[in-house]
Amino acid sequence: MHQTPTVASRSHTHLLRHFAKSIKLIILTTVVGALIGTLISQFQHPRWLAKMTVQIGQVTMPEQASQPIESQLSATDRYNLPASRLLVLSAMGLPTEVETNRDAKLIFNSLRATPAKGLDLIELEASGYSQDEARAALVASFNVFSAEHQKKxxxxxxxxxxxLDSTSAKLAAVQADSDRTYESIRSGNTQGSATGNNSHDILLTNTATLINEQIAMLNSKATQLREAISPLRTYPTRILVAPYVPQRPSTPSGKLLIAVGAALGLLVGAAFAALRNPRRV
Structure with a gap:
């Protein structure tokens, strides 16, 4: 059965009167919420979050496809190991007993790696109680992480x-032999065929042919080695995007905490006021 307009109006008026009577409670809970937000802001230390992108290195052998030094998933898992985090703390000169040091505890708990979109990219992040500390933690973690890759x-x-040096030296020696052989052939041609030493000429020609084949083979090998060690195909693990630390901390500001506390207090006060309504229509 639907309420008549008069009954509905009475109910609405009663609710307004009830909230008016409960305004002190609402104000009180709002103030208490703001005070709680203020208290939390006093005990909360601002933290900064640093992030950067790392590219996993790769090695290219001659006549072979490029191979990453470590797979993306394996590198991510290794970075996230507690043992790796402790190595970062040691590199920063912080105690490895993380519960005894505030900075060490924050860095240990915040170091994190996640796979990026590229198959050879990972995202690193770390937090600190200052911009410099967050950035230093991230750089130290990269140094520890990439050290294993440098070993390979x-x-x-x-x-x-x-x-490549050995191949280049062999190539130079073979080219010198080639020059001497061609010089002998030219010298024999200028003397004419008076001596009739055709077998000697044939030997020199065959030798020159073999030397040319050696030169071609060594040139090809040297070219492959140069391409393999070029920075485009063989490179170490490196920072692709430099560490970024925003100017503002990642933790909520004091004003925001106070505002949130006041808003929650207001909602709690309004809820109590509604629950205390003794009249049911």
Whole structure:
């Protein structure tokens, strides 16, 4: 059965009167909420969140496809290991007993890696009680993380460089032999065929052919090695996007906490006022 307009009007008027009587309660809960927000803001230390993007290095061997030093998922899991986080604290000169140091605890708990869109990219983040601390934690974590990759990258690169040097030296020696052989052939041609030493000429020609094949092979190998060690195909793990730390902290400001506390207090007061309504229509 629907309420008549008169009954509905009475109910609405009663509700307004009830809230008017409960205005003191609403004001009180609003003030209490604001005070709680103020108290929380006094005990909360501002924190900054630093982020950056890292590209996992790769090594390209001659006549082979490029291979990442470590897979994206494996690198992400390794970065997130507690042992890796403790290494970061040690690198920063912080105690590894995280419960005894506020800065160490925050950094330890905030260090995090997540896979990025690219298959060779990961996102790193760390928090600190200042912009400099957050940035320093992120850089230290990258140094610790990339150190394992350097152990694999540097020997592979040095081995290819040594092979390129050896190939270049062999190529220079073979080219010198080629020059001498062609000089002998030219010298024989200028003397004419008076001596009739055709077998010697054939030997020199065959030797020149073999030398040319060696030169072509060594040139090809040297080219492949140069391409393999070029920075576009072989590179270490590196920072792709520099650490970014916003000017403002990631934690809520004191004013925001006070406003939220007051708003929650207002809602609680209004709810209590509604629940205390003794009259039911």
């Amino acid at each position: 990258f540097e020997p592979a690169l040095e081995e290819m460089k040594r092979e």
